[in-house]
Amino acid sequence: MLPELTATRYVTPLKEGGSLPGIVEADDDGTYVLKFRGAGQGLKVLVAEVLVAGIARLIDVPVPDLAVVRLDPRIAKYEADEEVQDLLTASVGTNLGVDFLPGSLGYDGSRPPGADLAERVIWLDALTANVDRTWSNPNLLVWHGRTWAIDHGAALYFHHSWPSRAPSPERFAAQPFDASRHVLRDVAGDVARRHDELAARLTPATLEAVVAEVPEEWIEPTPDLADASTVRAAYVQMLRARLDGPLTWVPEGAAA
Template identity: 55%
Template structure:
């Protein structure tokens, strides 16, 4: 992440998310939706948020600014909710903040739809990163100033929970039949889908992935060691993520339904 702020006030929990994110005010006078390192998914979900969010930005998708949020657990002592108290106490140190977009509304596909090119980009990113969380049940898309913004990517990068054989992961098909932008993407021609695929894949290189992984704090990567019984240094974890993502973007990319018809 490019900068870090200090939390000054916990405002309210957002109970729509399973990890209990919360709205937090910070010392830069900003307001952020914060995902906490003490939540059940641990730091792996924070890694996914940064990697996929910044990949989205690289691909031209609007993603709210992501920042580190330094949390003093003393903030939690004033919270009446015991569950929130426990979460904040377990989240001392660096957490993930996403810029709060005041007045934004959840995308519902009614009355306004994004341009096909933007829908293709989000659709492609979700297939590439195996994001299981962009359906009508949980769209994770906001409309702000009549523009589409992508949020909440902690459920992507499913490989990081088990690290399967890299070739098997690279070819893994992905069912996007329930994708929230499916009706918009269905309007694209095969030529548009092919052009989008070629353009987006061309942006995902070893160098660009290295720049994205450099934005992930060492401490979150090292949290993988405790979860998986490993002892790799942070740099080795970065290299491993780059290896898996490069393998998936290379070749024929059979995982993208609009181009290949896999699981569509």
């Protein structure tokens, strides 16, 4: 399970993010980028962050450590910015903390990763249908000479339709992925040749362990998914269907 911490101080907002994440200090003396449960995208964004980061670790894509960070209502009282105060008030309870990497730089292509890591990142994004890793929004950091993948809330889009539509593993399995605009496309070689190697790491047991990291209170049952265990099983089923399906989502060809 993810470590559970309590925020001790709200430091500053990161206004470049659409969900207005913020920097907080926690009771482990660490500093975290906090993704708020009260942001407009809702709890499913936090779920996607946990799941994609968990899969990334299984295939050796560097991602910051995650934690569940509890926000006390008293913190909001001392925030002067009305928009931020409203967000903090709406986010009392558990939120997602992403380990802050001090001194990290946003990815600009000047220090690209090797082809091996670039292929892993593209394969990860293709598997999870993460379209949010382009030059418009790279969602990569360079820290201590390594490239780190961040911000995966836009992935696993299928769960946003669950309140009104039953899960469709077949639909997700067949959904193609366009890697032509991916920020690492020109660095990677042939991503398709990596599929068997990387997919072998995502057994049902390892995927179940990743899904188990999501806090129970972030799981949202639906008319078709009556409880948390059923929702968790649906995530595993969707991912397994994509791994075992027609593989139309796997990018082919080498970089130009």
